[in-house]
Amino acid sequence: MTSLASGLDPNTPVLVGVGQSSERLDDPDYRRMSAVELAAAAAREALADTGADPATVASVIDTVAGVRQFEISTPGVPAPLGKSDNYPRSVARRVGAEPARAVLEVVGGQSPQHLVNEFAATIARGAAQAVLVFGSEAISTTQALAGAEDRPDFTEQVGGELEDRGWGLEGLMTMHQVSHGLTDAPSQYALFENARRARLGLSREEYATGMGELFAPFTEVAAENPHASAPVRRSAAELVTVTEANRVISDPYPRYVVARDKVNQGAAVLVMSVSTARRLGVPEEKWVFLHGHADLRERDLMERADLSRSPAAVMAARHALEVAGIGVEEVAAFDFYSCFPIAVSNVADGLGLDADDPRGLTLTGGLPFFGGAGNNYSMHAVAETVQRARTAPGTFGLVGANGGSLSKYSVGVYSTTPTEWRSDHSAALQAEIDAWDAPVEARRADGWATVETWTVKYGRGGKRTGVVIGRLEADDRRFIATTRTDDEETLKLLSTGEPVGRRIYVRSFGFGNRVTTDEERMDALFPRREPVLRDDYEFVTVRRDGHLLEVTINRPDQRNSLTPQANDELDEVFDAYFADPELWVAILTGAGDKSFCAGNDLKYSASGKPMWVPKNGFAGLTSRRNMTKPVIAAVNGFAMGGGCEISLACHLTVADETARFALSEVRVGLAAGAGGLVRLPRTVSRKLATELILTGRQVTADEALSLGLVNRVVPAGTAMEGARALAAEIMEGSPTSVRVSLQVMAETEGIPDAVDAVEHPSSALDDLMVSQDAIEGLTAFAQKRRPRWKNR
Known part of the structure; x- marks a missing residue:
């Protein structure tokens, strides 16, 4: 045959x-x-x-x-x-x-x-x-x-x-996605499931019945399979009826x-x-x-x-x-x-x-x-x-x-x-x-929006968290956001009726996007922080000396490395600095004489505790826009990893002779994502920046000076004194002029043609010419006296 x-x-x-x-x-x-x-x-x-x-x-x-x-x-x-x-x-x-x-x-x-x-x-x-x-x-x-x-x-x-x-x-x-709790499969699949239900126009009850009818025959097959882990026949109703044994895991999924x-x-x-x-x-x-x-x-x-x-x-x-x-x-x-x-x-x-x-x-x-x-x-x-x-x-x-x-x-x-x-x-x-077209994502979402899909995650202790994917009304960008666990009003919106298409309000924070029913409720759940200095902080100290603000990272036992909470405090301090017209210059340094800042606290990161960074970035500086008042880094000892990135984000850096700079992230399996990968190639030659980034090599204070990474090198232990001297020189000039100068420099930084940059129209220059400081400067010069600046 x-x-x-x-x-x-x-x-x-x-x-x-x-x-x-x-x-x-x-x-x-x-x-x-x-x-x-x-x-x-x-x-x-x-x-x-x-x-x-x-x-x-x-x-x-x-x-x-x-x-x-x-x-x-x-x-x-x-x-x-x-x-x-x-x-x-x-x-x-x-x-x-x-x-x-x-x-x-x-x-x-x-x-x-x-x-x-x-x-x-x-x-x-x-x-x-x-x-x-x-x-x-x-x-x-x-x-x-x-x-x-x-x-x-x-x-x-x-x-x-x-x-x-x-x-x-x-x-x-x-x-x-991880920062918004989308780490578990039930939550992610529930988002798809609820989107499908909305597309089909089915009620919650109708859709649950459909899930049960889909899977009931599966239980019949499993019951006859000798390798099945749960060989139990269940009816369609039993599969989707919520009981103590069949608790909801992530809406619409019972266990x-x-x-x-x-x-x-x-x-x-x-x-x-x-x-x-x-x-x-x-x-x-x-x-x-x-x-x-x-x-x-x-x-x-x-x-x-x-x-x-x-x-x-x-x-x-x-x-x-x-x-x-x-x-x-x-x-x-x-x-x-x-x-x-x-x-x-x-x-x-x-x-x-x-x-x-x-x-x-x-x-x-x-x-x-x-x-x-x-x-x-x-x-x-x-x-x-x-x-x-x-x-x-x-x-x-x-x-x-x-x-x-x-x-x-x-x-x-x-x-x-x-x-x-x-x-x-x-x-x-x-x-x-x-090659399919894709929606544009808003990592930081703010404003009115509509629900595209959603789920509510249920913890064993009854804790509930809503997860929303939505579209911003302003530009249709897509975003992920979560509710607060105690936001019963929004959780009710998500848990009843048809949430898809409903109007909601979203706001971005360093720890992620949060969503609720309207702007007033957002303000109540997340009160806006007044930009003022506090009398006491846990991880930093502040000293106000006339128009000068001195900020010290106060974690010397941890080499002044930063946790999320320390970053939040620095963010709050710098919010207050930039909002206060009586503060003209800020100095940032680290406590002790060993380290300016060793970057991210790796022990904290490895602990499994929640991680976040303020919207304004590491130390409240590396992602901050509109830094129109000078910030000086007084580097005493090591500025490693994120510490180096903080220095790069500051306008000026004074280093003592013991200072060492390095983007050392590659040596611990990370990358200089807080600005180092961007700012270093813009500060030194690209080839040198590439070498320093890929090797994590340390740079001495003198080498940093020769490369333009620092402005001044001072004797060991005198970084603050050197920074104060530089601040005093800055404050000899008009604070309005300083502010406008920084603003125009920032506005024109991305304009490649020099003449185009020079010709760039800036309202800041117009405002400067009619400012009290401009008038005072010219008057004082004519009268041969020291100007009395008003910062306005």
């Missing part, structure tokens, strides 16, 4: 083995397996599933690729029970494989299907013969045993080559419709070339072909034109079907990534599928019920799809794998029907996506 696959290119990729493993804490034979052990168990099953000798199959595996566990998916997250230093090779070692190549994939639920797509293509071009891909999670065990006296130690040191592709978090989360990450699960898939499968004697009835595939990435969150949809995911699904040469009506089985309802409904909408499609939308039971095995869920979906294809030869199954926040989508179309490898055109589609 002639094989249907006899004419295929020998390098054609084919899936020949799949395996799954799992255990629950309440299982009678619970074994406290590590993530490595769970993956290895699944891999052994995949090898056995080929129908060939497992040891022989293991010997030909030349590549292993692992999906990242959650505990190695985020910088700084601990592994309470330990982890392997080379997860892919730990698993390979357990199954007797010695691959030449080991890969650890980037973060994201798209990873399993993406790895299948990638390595199928690798095999097709002859660059590999057999690839084992796998992933696993032991989150349930880790959480249960982390504090146990007899807790297991999952630490492994296996070494060996590893192609670690990194976290791959770029574009998935920004510092700005039952949210991905369940407390699992112990592993899955593996073996892909090899047709020639290798034949050589090993893998029966053809085991072969499953990848007929269609696609991998696309959505625009970043704030760049999406419509927050109720992810068109890139739909494009990926359609393109995979196009590559396969079939229509959606020809697919016999689907498994759509289902971390939240919209992850399913978004693609189902785009493909014209109903929630009650008789073919079903899951083969595993879905992430809330089967289990959200970290980034690896869709490996289980692939395994189930392969098994289903074998039981119904010639039919097609589709797996849709989602990563990030509807961010990355990988699709595979599977069938036992033999087919040559077909290349996709994802790159061209991705270029199209990347």
Whole structure:
């Protein structure tokens, strides 16, 4: 009998083995397996599933690729029970494989299907013969045993080559989103979900019913799956009815419709070339072909034109079907990534599928019920799809794998029907996506606005926080903002009726954008601070001497490094300085004789406490506009990192002989983002600035003087005296003239042509000519006496 696959290119990729493993804490034979052990168990099953000798199959595996566990998916997250230093090779070692190549994939639920797509293509071009891909999670065990006296130690040191592709978090989360609490998946997906509800014009009750009806059939599938972590049938009403057990996490999500990450699960898939499968004697009835595939990435969150949809995911699904040469009506089985309802409904909408499609939308039971095995869920979906294809030869199954926040989508179309490898055109589609128009974002949003989408986050103790994405009425820019937890009026607006399209008021602060119902309520919740000096500060001291203000950073035990609270105090002090007409010059220095300022307090930053910087920047200066009164930095000792950036932001710098300057951020894995990257290249030659920025090299006071970084160098311990002398010289002149001079210099700094800059019309010069100080200066000169300046 002639094989249907006899004419295929020998390098054609084919899936020949799949395996799954799992255990629950309440299982009678619970074994406290590590993530490595769970993956290895699944891999052994995949090898056995080929129908060939497992040891022989293991010997030909030349590549292993692992999906990242959650505990190695985020910088700084601990592994309470330990982890392997080379997860892919730990698993390979357990199954007797010695691959030449080991890969650890980037973060994201798209990873399993993406790895299948990638390595199928690798095999097709002859660059590999057999690839084992796998992933696993032991989150349930880790959480249960982390504090146990007899807790297991999952630490492994296996070494060996590893192609670690990194976290791959770029574009998935920004510092700005983090500052507004958008760090958790439920909140981000809830924003999309509520936008979709508003687009469809459904009430809260109608939409909740729809979520329940979508997921109720998933529970039926999970209840029959021996690997499911929550094999319980639930009705549509039960899924969305809020109870103590089914509390709201982030509106509109009660707990039952949210991905369940407390699992112990592993899955593996073996892909090899047709020639290798034949050589090993893998029966053809085991072969499953990848007929269609696609991998696309959505625009970043704030760049999406419509927050109720992810068109890139739909494009990926359609393109995979196009590559396969079939229509959606020809697919016999689907498994759509289902971390939240919209992850399913978004693609189902785009493909014209109903929630009650008789073919079903899951083969595993879905992430809330089967289990959200970290980034690896869709490996289980692939395994189930392969098994289903074998039981119904010639039919097609589709797996849709989602990563990030509807961010990355990988699709595979599977069938036992033999087919040559077909290349996709994802790159061209991705270029199209990347060229889509994007809304303009307002990082600092102020004024009246409308709600574009929203959610309310619920803490276990009843604490609520509203999150809003809105559009400014003035220019339609998009912004993120949050409510205060005690702003019941705004929380009521978000929790009842239809908030989308409602008018709100937003204001920006150093700690982020805040939103409420109107300007009066904003003023009541966030009273405007009067720009006056206080009698006492915690982190700084101030001294007023006539028209001179002396400001000292008073944290000598911490080298005068700055915390958010210290930055706030400096911001307040300089607000008062610039608002007070009787203060003409300010000097900023650091307490003690060791350090002017060591920059950001890194110990505080590493503590996990909230971080923010005032709107006016580090020390209240590095982002401050309209600095029309002189600020002198009196540098005593080290001005490192942010301390150097403060000095660069000041108009003038006096340094004592002990002073050392450096943009040292690169040496602690950071960058000089408080102005150093901008101001240093504008102060010294670009090549020298590049050297100093990239090396973090320290510059002495004398070198700083020669480079123009400082104005004067004075003997050790006399930085303040030198700064006072410079201030006195400035105050000999008209404070009005000084102010106007600084203003015109700032206005013309960005004008490249010198004549254009000279001819730049400035109202400041007009005001100067009719000022009392101008008249007094000319009069005093004529009368041969010292002028008596009024600063007006």
